Amino acid sequence: MMQEDDLSLFRDAIKGTKKIKQDTFVPTVQPRKKVSEIRELKEKADTLFYFSDEYEPLLTEENEKVRYRREDIDPYILKQLRRGDFSPELFLDLHGLTREQAKKELASLILACEKERVYCASIMTGYGTRALKYQIPRWLVQHPKVIALHQAPREWGGDAAILILIEQTDRDLIMR
Structure with missing residues (x-):
């Protein structure tokens, strides 16, 4: 019937051909890394690259209020930060963390700001021993963003707490 006709047509079409020997190498596919693993590797790389404990920047400390701006940024932005003209969209609480954990969390915050296009974030250092309160600005000024x-x-x-401004790829976001 119909299947037998199709089969005979197929056999007629391939008559005189020879079977191909399969000798091609098919590489095994490596399992893809999860997004969380990739993010963790990026955070670790950022932490190791940007946050050095030995670097001692020239931070302006006026009445123990720390402030910093990159050289290419208008000085007026510090006044806006001090007055509270910027509202932080992301908050990071570092209470109870070790220095290494705090570095990792700072790298995560900066990545999250880039990904979510957040211009202003708040980092809560607390008072405690003031070890993190003193060190965090010194780490942050090392990051180019x-x-x-x-x-x-x-x-x-x-x-x-410290308010930070993160550079976005669109300069229009600065004017929020």
Whole structure:
């Protein structure tokens, strides 16, 4: 019937051909890394590359209020940060973390700001032994995406927090 006709047509079409020997190498496919693994590797690389404990930047500390701006940024931005003109969209609480954990979390925050296109973030250092409060600005100024930082105004944490501005690829985002 129909199947037998199709089969005989197929056999007639391939008559005189010879079977091909399969000798091609097919590489085994490596399992893809999960997004979380890739993110973790990127954070670790950023932490190792950008956050050195030995680097001692020239930070302006006025009445123990830390502030910094990159050289190519308008100085007026520090006044805006101090007054609270920028509202942080992401918050990072570093209470109770070790220095290494804090470095990793800072790298994560900066990556999240880039990915989510967040211009302003708040880092809550707390008071405690002041070890992190003292060290965090010194780490942040080493990262090329951090364009400015200032002690947070009272409504965003005051002395126990720092506001940071992260460079975005679109310059239009600065004018938010």
